[in-house]
Amino acid sequence: MASVTHIIPVQGRVAPAIASRDPAVVRWGLTLVAILTIGVLIVVPVVNVFYQAFAGGLVAYWENLVGDPDTLHSILLTLAVAPVAVVANLIFGVAAAWAIARFQFPGRALLTALIDLPFSVSPVVAGLMLVLLFGMQGYFGPWLRDHGVQIIFATPGLMLATCFVTLPFVARELIPVMEAIGSEEETAAISLGASGWQMFLRVTVPNIKWGLLYGIILCNARAIGEFGAVYVVSGHVTGRTDTMPLRVEKLFQEYNNPASFAVASLLTLLALVTLLVKVVLEHKTRRDLAESARSTSIAGDAS
Amino acid sequence: MSITVKNITKRFGSFTALDDVSLEVPNGSLLALLGPSGSGKTTLLRIIAGLDVPDSGSVLCQDEDVTRQSARDRNVGFVFQHYALFRHMSVFENVAFGMRVRKQPKKLIAERVNELLQLVRLDGLGRRYPAQLSGGQRQRVALARALAIQPKVLLLDEPFGALDAKVRQELRGWLRRLHHEINMTSVFVTHDQEEAFEVADRVVVMNHGRVEQAGAPDEVFEHPANPFVMDFLGNVNVFHGRVQNGRAMLGTMEVACPEYPHQEARPVALYVRPHELDIEHSANGSGSLKARVERVNPAGSVTKVFLLATDFEFGLNVEISPERYVELALKTGDTVYVSPRKVRVFMPEYVI
Numbered sequence: 001m002a003s004v005t006h007i008i009p010v011q012g013r014v015a016p017a018i019a020s021r022d023p024a025v026v027r028w029g030l031t032l033v034a035i036l037t038i039g040v041l042i043v044v045p046v047v048n049v050f051y052q053a054f055a056g057g058l059v060a061y062w063e064n065l066v067g068d069p070d071t072l073h074s075i076l077l078t079l080a081v082a083p084v085a086v087v088a089n090l091i092f093g094v095a096a097a098w099a100i101a102r103f104q105f106p107g108r109a110l111l112t113a114l115i116d117l118p119f120s121v122s123p124v125v126a127g128l129m130l131v132l133l134f135g136m137q138g139y140f141g142p143w144l145r146d147h148g149v150q151i152i153f154a155t156p157g158l159m160l161a162t163c164f165v166t167l168p169f170v171a172r173e174l175i176p177v178m179e180a181i182g183s184e185e186e187t188a189a190i191s192l193g194a195s196g197w198q199m200f201l202r203v204t205v206p207n208i209k210w211g212l213l214y215g216i217i218l219c220n221a222r223a224i225g226e227f228g229a230v231y232v233v234s235g236h237v238t239g240r241t242d243t244m245p246l247r248v249e250k251l252f253q254e255y256n257n258p259a260s261f262a263v264a265s266l267l268t269l270l271a272l273v274t275l276l277v278k279v280v281l282e283h284k285t286r287r288d289l290a291e292s293a294r295s296t297s298i299a300g301d302a303s
Numbered sequence: 304m305s306i307t308v309k310n311i312t313k314r315f316g317s318f319t320a321l322d323d324v325s326l327e328v329p330n331g332s333l334l335a336l337l338g339p340s341g342s343g344k345t346t347l348l349r350i351i352a353g354l355d356v357p358d359s360g361s362v363l364c365q366d367e368d369v370t371r372q373s374a375r376d377r378n379v380g381f382v383f384q385h386y387a388l389f390r391h392m393s394v395f396e397n398v399a400f401g402m403r404v405r406k407q408p409k410k411l412i413a414e415r416v417n418e419l420l421q422l423v424r425l426d427g428l429g430r431r432y433p434a435q436l437s438g439g440q441r442q443r444v445a446l447a448r449a450l451a452i453q454p455k456v457l458l459l460d461e462p463f464g465a466l467d468a469k470v471r472q473e474l475r476g477w478l479r480r481l482h483h484e485i486n487m488t489s490v491f492v493t494h495d496q497e498e499a500f501e502v503a504d505r506v507v508v509m510n511h512g513r514v515e516q517a518g519a520p521d522e523v524f525e526h527p528a529n530p531f532v533m534d535f536l537g538n539v540n541v542f543h544g545r546v547q548n549g550r551a552m553l554g555t556m557e558v559a560c561p562e563y564p565h566q567e568a569r570p571v572a573l574y575v576r577p578h579e580l581d582i583e584h585s586a587n588g589s590g591s592l593k594a595r596v597e598r599v600n601p602a603g604s605v606t607k608v609f610l611l612a613t614d615f616e617f618g619l620n621v622e623i624s625p626e627r628y629v630e631l632a633l634k635t636g637d638t639v640y641v642s643p644r645k646v647r648v649f650m651p652e653y654v655i
Contacts, residue, residue, distance in 0.1 A: 184387035187354060191374045191381040192401035193452055202404070206391040 046268060053265035056258050064262035070239040071263060074247035077155070078224055081243060085162040085223040086216055093170025093215060100171075101178035102186075112175075118167045126164050127232025130157060153235035158243060161229040166222050170215035177211035177285065214281040221274040225267060304365055304455040304488050305330040306351060311360035313346055313512075320346040321357070322512040328456075328490055328505075333482045335503035336492045339535065343512040344492045345384075345460055351490065352458050353377045364455065380449030380487075382459040386441045388433040394420070394444050395429035401452035419447040422481075439470040450485070459491035463498060475502050496536050500524065508532050530649045533574045540580070540619050542573040551648055554614050556592040558646050574647045577622040582608065582631060583640045591640040594619060596633050601625065608633060610641060 054061055066072055099105070100112055118126065132138050134151040144151060151157045185207065189199040205212070227245040234241040242250060244263055251260035308326040312319070321343045328334050336344040349355040351362055353374035361370040369377055389397050396403075398419055402412045420426045423443035433441055442462065449457060462478065463471040479502050482489055493499050499506050500520045507517040508531075516528040527533040544553035546563040551573055563569070583591065594610040597618070606628040610619040619641060623631075633639070 184383055184385065185389055188381070188383055188387040188389070188448075189400070189404075191352060191354060191379065192404065192448065193375050193378070194400070194404040195375065198404045202400070203389055 046272075049261055049268050050265050052257065052261035055261075060258060061262050061265075064259040065266065068259065070242065071247055071251070071259065073239050074242045074244050074263070075266070077158070077242070078244040081155070081158050081162050082220055082223040084159045085166050086220050088163045089166050089170045089219045090212075090216065092167060093174055094212070096171040097174035097178055100175055102183055115168050115171050118165050123165050123226065123228030124232055127161050127229035130160055130164070130229075130233050134160075152233055153237065153241060155241070157233035158230055158241060161233045162223045162226055165226055165229050166219045169219035169222065170212065173211045173215035173218070174208055177208050181207050210281055210285040214278065214285055217274055217277050217281065221271060224270055306456060306488065306490070307363040308347070308351065309361045309363065311347065311350060311357045311362070313343075313350065313355065313357050319512050321350070324360070324509075324512070324514055326507060326514065326517070328488060330488055331486050332505050333479070333489045333503050334491075334505040334507060335499035336490060336507050336509060337494070337496060337499040337535075338509035338515075339494060341511075342509040344494075344509050347509070348458050348460055348490060348492050351456075352379045352381045354381070378452060378454050380452060380454030380457040382442075382445045382449050382457070382462055384461040384464055386433075386445040388441055388444055388448070390433050392432075393429060394425065394431050394433070394436070397433070397444055398429075398447045398451050400448060405452070415451060416447075419451055422450075423447045437470075438466050439474060442466065442474065446481075454487070457487050457489040459489065461493060462491050463493070463495075471498075478502060508535060510535070527647065530572060530574065533647060533649075538577050538620055540575045540577065542575070544571060544573055545569055546571050546648060551646060554592065556642070557590055558643055560646065560648050563648065569650070571648050571650055573643075574649065575643045575645070577607070577620040578605065579643055579645045580619070580621045581642050581644060582610075582621055582623060582627075582633070583642065584631065584637075586640045587642060591642040594639055594641050596635055596637045596639060598635065599628070599633055601628060610639065612641075613638070 053064075056064075064071070065075070096111065096115060100108060131152050133140060134144060134157065135141050136145065136152075138152075141152075149156075151160065185203050186199050189203045194202065225245055226243075227249070230243055231246060234243070234246060236242065236246060236250070238250065244267055248260050248263045248267065251257075251263065306326075306328040308324060308328075311321050311324045313321040324343070324347060326347070336347060338344045346355060350357050353369070353372060353376075357370065361368055363369065364377070374381075389400065392400070395416055398416045399412050402415065416429070417426065420429055423446055425440060425443055425447070428436070428440065433444065436444065442465075446459075446462075459478075463474055466474065475498060478491075491502070503520060505518070506520050506523050508515045508523065510531050516523055516532045523532065524536055527536060533539055542553045542556075544551055544556075545568045546552070546560055546565075547568040548566065549559065549561045549564045551558045551560040551563070551571060553573065558573070563571070586593070592612055593614060594612045596608065597611050598609040600607040600609075604625075605622040606625050608621045608623060608628075610621060611617070612619055621641065631639075
C-alpha cells in the first residue's frame, strides 16, 4: 500500500511536465482564440443587451417593463406558462426515468429514444403539429369548438407547445442518476416495511434530488425562453398570447428598441441566474454520483 | 418461527433458477444455503423474503402460507449483499427506518436504536454516514437495521462476501454468538463451504437450482450424497477405477468397499480427500500406489504435498501433519507409496 501511494505523486509531477513542453506560441495562440471567440460571440452581446436596456436610465427601464400593459401581460403570461411546463415535466420525467431505470419491458429502447424526439424536432414543426391537431382545420378542432374550448391561439396551446419542447429535460437528467444509484436501497426500504410512497419520498427523492433540481432548472430556462413552437401556436395576439420572447420580437419589429432590450435584459438575467444555479447543482450531482460509486464499492478496511 | 419451502420453481426467461426446491428451516436454527454462483441460492432467499415471486410452489411461515404476501407484510429482516444502506441517512436513521415507517413513537425508536447499536458494537457512531464507515461497520449497520423491525426471521445474502479475510473471520464468530443470544431463525447464503460449516448448524448444498443435500455440517461433510457435494466441499482426489466383489481397484491399489458386493467389474469414480491419504516410504502390500513427490508446501497448519502417480501420470493432493512431514523427510523427486484411509465410491452415471 505504501509503495502505491508513493508512486502516484511522482506520476502526477511528470504529467504536467509533458504538457508544458508545448511551445509557448501554441499555448498562447489557442488561449487567445478561445478568449476572442467567447468575447465576441458571448460577452459583448450580453453586456450590450444590458447597456441598451439601461441606456435611457433606470426610470425609463422600469417604465418600459411595467408601464406598457401589453409587456406586463407578456411577463405574467410567461410566468404562468413556465410553471405548468415544469410540473408536467416533473411528473412525466420521474415516471419515465423510473420506468426506464427500474424495469425491463418491451418498447423500453423505443421509449428511451422517443424521449429525445422533442430535442431533435424543430420547434416550429412541433408548433405546427399542435395546430394540425387542435386548430380549426385540425382533427379535434371542430369538436373542441363545439364544446367551447380554444387551444390554438390561446393559453392552453402555449402550455402544450412549451410542454412538448421541454419534455426531455427531467427524464434525461434522472435516468443516468437512477441507473447509477441502483434499486437496492429501494428494495431494502420495502423489506423494512415501507409503502411505495414512503419508499419514494424517504429513499428515492433524497437520492435523486440534485439531478431532479438540475432538470427542473434547465426545463424552466427553456420554457421561459421558448420561441419557435410558441410562435406558431400563439397567433401573436398582442396582450393575449404574447409571451416574453414573442414580445421582444414584436417590440423590435416596431422599432421600439429600448423596450425590446428591457424585456430582453430580463430574459438574459434569467439565463445568467440559471447558469449559476446549474454550475452549483452540477457540482453537487457529480459529488453525489461519486459518493454512490464509493459507497457501493467494496470497502476492505478493517472495522 | 420455522420456514417451510415447498416445491418452489422459478424461471427467468429460459433460465431455470430454482427447480422444484423443497426445504425445511427448523425454528431457531441457523441455516446456510451453500452453492456455486448461479445455483439459485440468492433467488431462494429472495423468495423467502418476498422480494421475488415464485412461478409455482409455496412458502410457509410456521403453518401460515405467505407465498402471496408482499415483503412489506412478512416482517422478515433482510441483510443485502452490498448492505444497501441509505446513503443520505446517518447510521442512526438507517437503523430507525423500519420503525419510522411504522410510525412508532420517537422515544421508543431512540431507545431501541441505541440498544441495537450497542448490540452490534457501533455505539457512538450513530451520527456517521455510511460512506464514512468501513466494510465491517456497514455490515453491522445493515444487521442492526434488519433487527430493528423485530423480524420473525433473519435472512442474510452473502453476509461476509465483500469483506477481507480477517474481518470476515471475526464477524463469523460474532454472528454465531449473536444468533445464540437472540435465537432467531436465520438463513444465510454463501459460496464459501468453510464459512457454511463454521457458522451454520444446518447446511443445504445447492447446484443448478436444485438441493443436492441438506443436513448437519458433519453429516454432509462425512457422507456427501453425490460427487458434486463431495467436490464442492473442498479439495478432493478423483480416481477412475472399478469395483468387484466388495473391493475397489485402481492398478495395484485396492480398497475395501462393501457397498458394492457384485461379481462383475463395474467402472466407478473413487473420491479421496487430501487428508485421508497416507504417505509411506515403502509399499505396504496391495493397498498403495507408487508416486513421485513433485512439490511440497509446508506453510500453514497442514503440509500440502503434490504427488504424481508414476504408473498413471495423474496428480495427487495429499495433506499431512507437519510432524509427519518432518518424520518422512520428503524431498522433491522422492518415490513414495500412497494409501487411502477412506474412499467414497460413486457410480459413474452420477459423475459430473
